[in-house]
Amino acid sequence: MKKEFYSNGKLLITGEYVVLDGAKSLALPTKFGQNLIIEEAQNDLIHWTSFDADGSIWFEDTIPFSSIIRKERFDDAKNIKNTLIEILSEAYKLNSDFITKSRGYTIKTELTFPKFWGLGTSSTLINNISQWLQIDAFTLLRNSFGGSGYDIACAQNNSAILYQLINEKPKIENIVFKPNFTENIYFVYLNKKQNSKLAIASYYNKQPKVFKIIEKINAFTNTIIKTESVKEFAEALKKHEIEMSLVLELQTVQEILFHDFIGVVKSLGAWGGDFVMVVSKENPTEYFNEKGFEIVIPYCEMIL
Known part of the structure; x- marks a missing residue:
């Protein structure tokens, strides 16, 4: 059975850097984002393909379940694969069912913005994986990439937000931000x-x-x-x-x-x-x- 998930991209308008230290920051989700499409497969591995906004493939590889469980690291030429394994391995620690109760997957990601724009290729992926596995996206971010988490908040919300870390926990306030200019x-x-x-x-x-x-x-x-x-x-x-x-x-x-x-x-x-x-x-x-x-x-x- 095919499953599909989507997350919004992000722009941080105020509080760049200092959002990490508790500053109140304005963040805006974008009309651009990323899709995650999952289908069941075989052989205890994931065949992963990532598509850029123009339909071109920017990453394609197979990842055995065993690599995810062991958090296997390949040489630096496989840096994207290593990053993906790290995210999936941390996800496995939070919910192992996607490995223990499956025989494999064919997974596609589809950006609706050019990858080089920097609107949240990683954050939208982490949020999509979290939706799929029903785990906390902020925890998955913290355990893998790190960062303030404002990008995860944008991935999950369809309106402007005020974002603040209080005692290292995210406080998210949806606001109406529609200036007349x-x-x-x-x-x-x-x-x-x-x-x-x-x-x-x-x-x-x-x-x-x-x-x-x-x-x-x-x-x-x-x-x-x-x-x-x-x-x-x-x-x-x-x-x-x-x-x-x-x-x-x-x-x-x-x-x-x-x-x-x-x-x-x-x-x-x-x-x-x-x-x-x-x-x-x-x-x-x-x-x-x-x-x-x-x-x-x-x-x-x-x-x-």
Whole structure:
């Protein structure tokens, strides 16, 4: 019998990095996500195929049940396979039935966004596997990839959320976030995917400075979700970016790449890659295209 599951992609609008230390963060699920399709098979193994948004195969391999049980690791050339085995092995510890009560599977994943966009290839997979096996997705994330879990919350919710870690446990509040100036908001892809694990590791080196700014970040988040003024919205984003720049000891993306842009550019998630959010009076597509950034997506086409 075929089983199908779906999870939403994500964008973290405020609180990047400091969400790990308890900052209140605004996160938005996207209209893009990932499907997981499972069928029974034989031979005590999983035949796994992952499809990109254009229908091309970006990963295909077979994984014996024994590799999952032992958490077998292959050489670095099989890095995707190793990651998948790690996730499935941790899932096995939480619910072994999918191995002990089955003879095998044919599994497909289908992204509805290009893999390189960084909208949550891993988080949507972890949430889909958790739905399939009826285990807690936040636990599976913590035991495998790590991270704050805001991406799992987006995978599970169809509206904007305020996300906060309190005593290392997620607090999720669904909110209505429909500013009357969404036509002024765009998302621009920076032509490279950022490694979240490496970015988080680098952030932890700066951690002594963090607690001084959490209250400021929380205040910016509160302004951003409540204001009906595009000017106040943009100003809060700009101040947020400056505070994070001081903590991370990095220039803002606007200073580095878009210093002549009339409007505000804010990093989302790990700095230096993936998408940025842009607030502009006019459609900024031509400006970014001329600088070599061809993927410019209006708010209404990106956000669920």
